[in-house]
Amino acid sequence: MSNYSDLINVESLAEKRENFSPERWDVSFYCKDCEELVETNRPNPKGYTFKCIKCNGKNVAVGTEAGLKTNYRIKW
Numbered sequence: 914m915s916n917y918s919d920l921i922n923v924e925s926l927a928e929k930r931e932n933f934s935p936e937r938w939d940v941s942f943y944c945k946d947c948e949e950l951v952e953t954n955r956p957n958p959k960g961y962t963f964k965c966i967k968c969n970g971k972n973v974a975v976g977t978e979a980g981l982k983t984n985y986r987i988k989w
């Protein structure tokens with residue numbers, strides 16, 4: 914999916930930032946409105962805003978897939 918080099922700034926959004934490395938972890942996006950993992954657009958390439966491609970909302974959490982699953986109790 915996403916180019917990791919574009920996600921380098923996501924580090925500051927990670928809850929466990931000392932353990933977070935975009936080079937080593939898969940970064941995923943969870944839309945709190947759609948209540949599922951989604952792909953996102955970045956309206957501002959250098960910003961922290963991500964927009965859900967499904968609902969076009971900004972209520973998107975960023976993190977590792979495992980972390981998001983735990984935080985939002987995603988079952989699949």
Ligand SMILES: [Zn+2]
Nearest residue numbers: 944947965968
């Ligand atoms: Zn959405």
